[in-house]
Amino acid sequence: MLASFKKYVGQIRLDFWTVVKIVVIAILALFLIYPFSSLIYRSFFNAEVQGFTLQNYKDFFTLPYYYNTLKNSLYVCVVTTVITICLGVPLAYVMTRYNIYGKKLINIFIIMSLMSPPFIGAYSWIMLFGRSGFITQLVEEIGITMPPIYGKLGIIMVFVMKLFPYIYLYVSGAMSSIDRSLEEAAENLGASKWRRLRTITLPVVLPSIAAGAIPVYLLTLVAILPQIVVIVTSFINTNGPIFVKGFGLESYKNIWYRLSSNITNTYLFATVAIVIIIIMGMLISYIAVRQKGKVGVAMDLLIMFPYVIPGAVLGIGLLTAFNNPPLLLTGTPFIMIAAYVVRKLPYTVRSGSAFLQQVDPSIEEASINLGVSPRRTFFKITARMMLPGICSGAILSWIACINELSSSIMLYTGKTSTISVAIYTEVVRNSFGTGAALASILTMTTVVSLLIFMKLSKGKVSII
Template identity: 45%
Template sequence: MSRKIHWDFWTGITLLSIGVFTLFLIYPLFSLFVSAFQDPDTGAWSMQNFAHFFDRKYYYQSMINSFSVTTCVTILAVIIGTIVAYFMTLYKIKFKNVVEICIVISLLSPPFIGAYSWILIGGRNGYITRFLAEYGIDFPSIYGFAGILLVLTLKLYPFIYLYVAGAMKNIDSALIEAAESLGCSGIRKVITIIVPLITPTILAGALMVFMNAMADFGTPMLIGEGYNVMPVMIYSEFINEVGDQANFAAAMAALMVLITSTIFMLQKYIVNRKSFTMSSLRPMQVGELHGWKKAAVHLFIYLLVALSLIPQLVVIYTSFLKTSGSIFVDGYSLDSYRTIFENLGTAISNTYLFSTTAMVVIIFLGMTIAYLTTRKKSWLTDLIDTLSMFPYIIPGSVLGITLLLAFNEEPLLLSGTAAIIIISLIIRRLPYTLRSSSAILYQLSPSMEEASISLGASPLKTFFKITAVMMLPGVMSGAILSWITAINELSSSIILFTGATKTMSVAIYTEVIRASYGTAAALSTILTLTTITAMVIFFKVSGRHDVTL
């Protein structure tokens, strides 16, 4: 006898969740792969697009370049982030709270602003380039592989820092004391005890760095100059669409999905084999550095943070400079701000409107889906939990292409509308809020909900009056961080936008391409100050003084 479905609010949420993921994630991915295997001329099934990619070095070299720069960025970020986390966690560092806030700000600011800033600093007409040229010294080129490596490493090492710092706080000092009592000290103690304990965490952080570096579009587009990587190649082929290149771009996008999926699954396999739980009954004591070691560590950390913050400081400074056309001239002025409010005001309002709308939907879906997957487990909720992982491994530019391919014709024509940009933001940011909501729910005892129901409240009323209220502070703090990344989104927006739906990040990119550096700096300053303001609100809402991942 078949089991009768019990229709209630949670059944509706289950169906809604499956519908959202199916319509806006699975169906677009299916459209992407269908397009990738279609002959551009006849529409027949064919491997021609993939053969074309691997036949020409111009194309497959972009994959090699992507792996080269991404691997180097990941290695450097792991080394730098782990060293900073080690000293910041185990030793007294002056102005530690300020340093941590600066590190987080550098993480949450968009990397393409970093690329643009380094062009102003070390480009062909940059400040340092001109200064050194007066003394006959050539400043190393900021363009190509080296520039991409510099920008992305300074942008992404905070991921490793935040992950590793959180893990090191959970190491029990008894393990360290036992090692020291057996004669293990100094660098040997770090290599044989601390590093193995935090290896799973380092791998998780390295995956975040790798995925972000692999998917980044703005940095290599601005300063790559011939050093083509996959996201730039996909974008170029897709927007040109000369001779039906959309199918070829879809094939490259499909390859990126396969690459990132494979790396993600490999990382999950390794972490699952090496994972364990640490219970810090006695956290490691914070020590004191002395003499030259103290000076060297402080100098290293302060210089690193200063380099990380240079992009924000440069754009704020240059936004107040006078401009003549696209050239900065002597003197200060608010002309750049007048220009953007007169001509690009829509981009500013669009950014806040789209991101806030997306966050409202994300908070609702994140809380309700998290409740389903933690409190009402079934094969359907397990399916939803699995589907929610997919956006982790889809680069923004690829997501933009999948949505355009899926919703570019009737009956669901969304291309060119604000809705498609909001959907992309929801799909990309929902997993983060979903994971933080689930973590909060695991910390809340079900007994409080049971007590409410035993007193006559319905399960639905209990959720909204009890559970949701207890979840909200943690969910809101996570949503604020997601909102910050949403306002800085470029990879998918650059493919989905039209003149009426342009956002600030897209406007900054287009202004830099046009060499309108004054207006680009003014827009970047607004975006940077918005990020800092949102960070202050995050610290107030969460009651924390740091950000843990």
């Protein structure tokens, strides 16, 4: 048997792409499979019960405190999904079928609501509709009492504004690809607008509506105006937790002296993560598209797994896995960077794959036939052709990294705190001015990054 094993090992060709596959799978196993496996394993142990037990699961399904959270989550999830479909589909139809003034700017704001942390949106809605919110006080002056934003209503509102871009982007892409001649032919045959929409447009985009609804459902289960509110608020003068009359730059001066390390950490961690994401994204995209097989399919599925898993769950998994020697990463920048890479890699992989599918493989085949090695062909020809797609995806990953909150808040320490974590802690401390200033920095960085993305991608790469 040992001889057969040695013979099998001897038959394995350790060429460049075999080594890449082994390294990538090892990285995914260490920072993705191992943390989640550790998390699941720990769930079967309880401090009050000796040995392997289902006590934690029993508590969850028998104690009202726990199972009511599941009921509330499912309710919010279903309602949010329905409302996002009702909002996203008509908006996508109007934006793709009519010449709307400022369409590009509207698209940027819609995408911004998707890429920015939900916490910023929640904070903005409280500033508008909270107990002392601007609109709440405004309508109270004319005798109208606003319903409270706190509770399920507020959660649904924030989630809808955060997640309807999924539906919008999916359906917009599907509608843009519809052959206009079909609709024109139906119109020439006397079909009304409603009948054309019902018999031609909707059947074509229905799969995309469902595809957009699934991520909304999953992301809601776990987690244009808000940006404007945040930016304006950041310039209002404050006296402790209270806003006072007048505008100024006091909040920005305050964060420069108190929270400059958070800003440095955010851009430093995101930059290191992006370098790793670009290298891994380029290699994984090539394997998934050009070297289709069981390994490529498995790798592609693993890469997309963190896309629909809550960041908080990933953070807890990493803490569980790397909280003890020999690989003690808890409390270090490395665990933050690892979380960013694992969680944001899908953007770059999807973008690189989309570009590579448009590249004729005969170019690479011609290079190899001329005697150039596959490795050199990849770096000299293929990688250069993939670069626009990889850079576009990297920009999206960059935006997602600097805005990441759910995993960061589980993993940070005083020395590794980021802007998104600082926004949360500042608002909890009632330092609303500094929180708004930090959020404005993220907002402006996101806008600039999206403009660069649109310039590089030229509409060839989808946001999702």
